[in-house]
Amino acid sequence: MRGLTVIVRTVASVQANAELASTVAVMGGRARLYFEREAVEALAGSPLLADARNMGVELLACQTALADAALTSDALLPGTQLCGLVHLMQTLDNDRLVIG
Template identity: 35%
Template sequence: MPRLRRLTIIVAAADGARLYAAIEAAMAAAALGHGARLFLQGEAAALLRLPIGFAGDAARRGAGLPDLAQMIEEAAAMDVELIACQSGLALTGLTADAMAPQARAGGLVGLFADIGPDDRLLVY
C-alpha cells in the first residue's frame, strides 16, 4: 500500500460544518504523521474572518467538543496548513489582518503546482 505523503483538502463552500469536517480529516492525517493542508476556495475564505465561528459551535461546545476557532488553533499546532483563496479574499472583502492568524493567502495554481504524485486530494 503506498504511503500517504500529504493530504490536501479543498473546502469549496462557505459552510462551517463542512470546514469543521475538513479540519477533522486533516488533523487525523497529521496525527498519523502525514502532511495536511486546507485550501478555502471562493466564498469559503469568509469562514476565516475574525472572530472565527459558525452556527454549530454552541452545540459542539455543549457536547464537550472544541468549537471551530479551537479546531483551527489545534490544527495549526499540528502543522496543518490553512490557505485562503486569494480570489475568495477579494470576493468576500476579507483582508489578511481580519482573518485567522494561522492562515495565509494563496492561489489554486500554486496549490496544484505543489501537489506531488503521492499526495491525496479531497474536496469538501
C-alpha cells in the same frame, strides 16, 4: 504516509474536513486545507481551525475568495497562507486531493 490536500468550498464542510486533516497531521502526514468561495470566511477566527493549525495542518486561503468576501489577510488566523489554485496544484506533490 501520503499527504492530504483538501479544497474546502462550503462553511458546512469545514468541521469534517478540519477533523480529517488534523488526523492526517497527527499521524505524521502533510495536511493542507485550501479555503475558497464562502468557506474562506471560516478562517476569520474559528477555534476548530486554530486547533487544526496547532496540530500541524497548513491553512491556505484563496486570494480571489478573500477579495470577494471583503476580507484582508489581517482578519485571518495567524499563519494562514494566501495563494491561488495554480500554486496549490503546483505544490501538490504526492498528496491525495479531496474536494469537500
